[in-house]
Structure formats: C-alpha cells, structure tokens
Amino acid sequence: MNASPGVRSRRLMAGGVFIAALTGGQASLAADAVERGRQLALEQCQACHFYAGTEQAGTVAPPLQNIKARFPDRKKLFSILYDPVAALDPYTMMPPFGRNRLLSDDEINLIIDFLYTL
Amino acid sequence: MKSSVRHSGFATLLLVSISVQAGPQEDLKIYQNYFHTRFPALSPADLANGSYNFNEDKKQQWLDIMEFPPYEAAIEEGKELFTTPFANGKTYGACLENGGIAIAHTYPRFNAATGKVENLTAVLNACRQQNNEKPLDALKGDLAKILAYLASTSRDKIITVTVPNDPRAQAAYEDGKRIYFTRRGPREFACYHCHWQAAGTRIRGNDLSPAVGQATHFPTYRSEWGEVGTLQWRYKGCMNNIGAVPLKEQSDAMNNLEYFHTFISNGIPMNAPGTRF
Numbered sequence A: 001m002n003a004s005p006g007v008r009s010r011r012l013m014a015g016g017v018f019i020a021a022l023t024g025g026q027a028s029l030a031a032d033a034v035e036r037g038r039q040l041a042l043e044q045c046q047a048c049h050f051y052a053g054t055e056q057a058g059t060v061a062p063p064l065q066n067i068k069a070r071f072p073d074r075k076k077l078f079s080i081l082y083d084p085v086a087a088l089d090p091y092t093m094m095p096p097f098g099r100n101r102l103l104s105d106d107e108i109n110l111i112i113d114f115l116y117t118l
Numbered sequence B: 001m002k003s004s005v006r007h008s009g010f011a012t013l014l015l016v017s018i019s020v021q022a023g024p025q026e027d028l029k030i031y032q033n034y035f036h037t038r039f040p041a042l043s044p045a046d047l048a049n050g051s052y053n054f055n056e057d058k059k060q061q062w063l064d065i066m067e068f069p070p071y072e073a074a075i076e077e078g079k080e081l082f083t084t085p086f087a088n089g090k091t092y093g094a095c096l097e098n099g100g101i102a103i104a105h106t107y108p109r110f111n112a113a114t115g116k117v118e119n120l121t122a123v124l125n126a127c128r129q130q131n132n133e134k135p136l137d138a139l140k141g142d143l144a145k146i147l148a149y150l151a152s153t154s155r156d157k158i159i160t161v162t163v164p165n166d167p168r169a170q171a172a173y174e175d176g177k178r179i180y181f182t183r184r185g186p187r188e189f190a191c192y193h194c195h196w197q198a199a200g201t202r203i204r205g206n207d208l209s210p211a212v213g214q215a216t217h218f219p220t221y222r223s224e225w226g227e228v229g230t231l232q233w234r235y236k237g238c239m240n241n242i243g244a245v246p247l248k249e250q251s252d253a254m255n256n257l258e259y260f261h262t263f264i265s266n267g268i269p270m271n272a273p274g275t276r277f
Helices: A004-022 A026-044 A074-082 A105-115 B024-038 B050-054 B056-065 B072-083 B120-130 B141-152 B167-180 B191-197 B231-241 B252-263
Strands: B010-014 B109-111 B116-118 B182-184 B220-222 B227-229 B274-276
Touching: A026 A105, A074 A105, B024 B167, B050 B056, B056 B274, B072 B141, B109 B167, B116 B120, B116 B167, B116 B252, B120 B141, B141 B227, B167 B182, B167 B191, B167 B252, B231 B252
Parallel strands: B220 B274
Antiparallel strands: B010 B182, B109 B116, B220 B227
16 A cells, blocks of 8 residues: 555645635635535545544455556446445445435545545 | 535445346355456455454454454353243244254344345344234344344354245345445445455545455454444444434344345355354
8 A cells, every 4th residue: 555645645635724714715615625625525524444544444345546547437336425435335334325315426536636646 | 514414315326236136045155256367365164254354453353362262152141042932932043944942043034925025133023023023123132132142053064045946035035135235425435345345445443344255254242342243233333423314123124135135145154143342
C-alpha cells in the first residue's frame, strides 16, 4: 500500500482548515468539502473499504486508492455511489447510497471530492 | 445522517441462488464445496467455530471462556424443566420421538400432517398446548434452556436435516433459500452477502462467519444476551442490525429460513449449546 497519497491528503486538509480560519476563500471551501467528505466516508465507507486515513476499516471490499486515475469520469463514480447494483454489479454488497437516500446527492459529491484526494 | 430516509421494507431485487432449481441435494454439494474451496484449511467441524476461525485473539479468548462454558447451568436447568411433569402429570418426553433424547440434530423437520416445517421449539410449545400449558417465549428463557439440554444429548451427532420428496417440503426449502438470498433493509443486504460472499472478511471490527456451520451450535450462550438463546433470536438480531423489519419468530418464513439454513450444515457435527462473545 502506498502511503503517500494519504499523507498528502492529510496535509492538504490541515492546510485547508488553517486557511479557512484566516480567509474563508475559494480554496478553503474546497478543503472544507474534502473534510466533510472525509467524515462522511468514515461513517459510510470504512466499514467495508480500507483507505488512507481509516480508523477501523473492514476488509469486505477492495481498498480505495488511486481514485482519480481509476475513475477519471466523475459521473461514473457518482453512479457507483448512487446505485452500485445498477452501475457495478447486480450482486454487489455495496449499498445503493443514493437510490435509497442514505446519502443526498450533495453528500455523495462531498465524498467524491474526498475520494479524489486518495 | 439527517438526509437519510429509513427504508425498512424489503428491496424488490431478489438474488437468484447460485444453482438453478437443482434441488436440495445438489445445492448442498455446490454450497459446501464452495466454502471448502474458499477455506481449504478449515474442516467442516472447523467451520462450525464461525468467526473465531479468522481471528486468533478472539479465538483464544473464546477457548478461555470454553474452559467453564457459560451454558452449563442452562443445560442443568433445562433438564430439570424438561423432566418436570405438567400439571396434568404428562411430560414433554411423551410428545417426542425417543423421549426427546438425541434428536435435536434432525430438526427442523417437515411435518407431513401440517404440510409445514417445524423446529424443536414448535414441537415443545405444541406439546405444552396439548397439555393445557401456555406456550413459552420461543427465543429465550426456559424454552431455550430446554433446547440447550436436548441439544446437549445430540452433541457430536451429525446434522441430518431432510427435505422429503413432497412438493410442500421442497417448496418450504426453496422459500427458505429465497429468503436467505433476498436483500432487505435500507442497505439492501442479504444474509448471503455477509455470510457467504464476504465470509471470512471483516465488516467494521466484526469477522464474518460462513453460512455453512452456523446452525450447529444453537441454542447458544451469547455474552450480549447474558443467556442462552435460539437461532431465530440470532436471525432477528442480524435483521435488526441491518435496519430491516425482522421476520416474526415461528412464522412460516422464519421456519423455512431455519430449514434451509440448517440443511446446508448437514454432515457437520452438532456442537450445541455453544458460546459466543
């Protein structure tokens, strides 16, 4: 497992919080989104997926890494989180977060912002 | 999460089973072979040790607990309850084959007279009613203690659940299988997902036990329960945990689920009562 993306994302978030406190500008909004996405992922994803920054990750599912390279199409990634039964695999264990409104569209987008830092 | 809506109904999607209408015996071969291939180091008897196969620390803790099994008292009390006559002087033993001794590993059974599946719980409660006694709680308490005693007389006997060549029995088995593979709750989890597809992996901090071998050690003393409880209580626990509306104990659906789920442990030695922490 390559540790550097996680280190980078943590540094980025810490920097974001710092800048937000000072300026509240565009960059801080983005960092804030990543931070909220990170929280949501801890609540909804780490039960099954390991990724950089997980605390008690499950081993049910493949680790989340290199997301930007592997899912360059944001719409495609959204559709996986929205309804993996339709977008990924009809037998998947991954919950249909969007279809069953476990997450709002906004929340899915926040998680995707975070995933793109992995 | 504020935006989430709790869906508690059943998802419409039904997972088709791995075998296509092959019949129970063919299923059994395919299913057991699947777990054997997944976990070649585990014998069928090992499978019955469930999640402890996948976590050395927890296995050690469990073995320590087993030095003085917390279900021992339930077996003693269960024996007392089982042998004490009803107000009319009759006993449970008179309702059961072989007086109830060494038969637990053959349940649930299909009852040709009613056309339905019944587990030992149902037989014991029917016996009480025939003798003008009120039925007992089907999940815990005295009834589970009696089951613990009866199961102890079947210890090491091989699970032998049969699906007779009666269309109603076959239908009950198929119904149980369908329920096992049905997604339910807001996350649309089937039993199949956690205890088949993901068996041997960890969800949060929990190692997931394989479906084959799960039924062999019930009733079981669970630390979380603080007492011995039945298999259907455990099923309800998993249904609750995933936010689904649990099936009602002793309903046809629940009994058919138990029929299928116990059938797939055929050939594995009974090790009930068991302990889980």
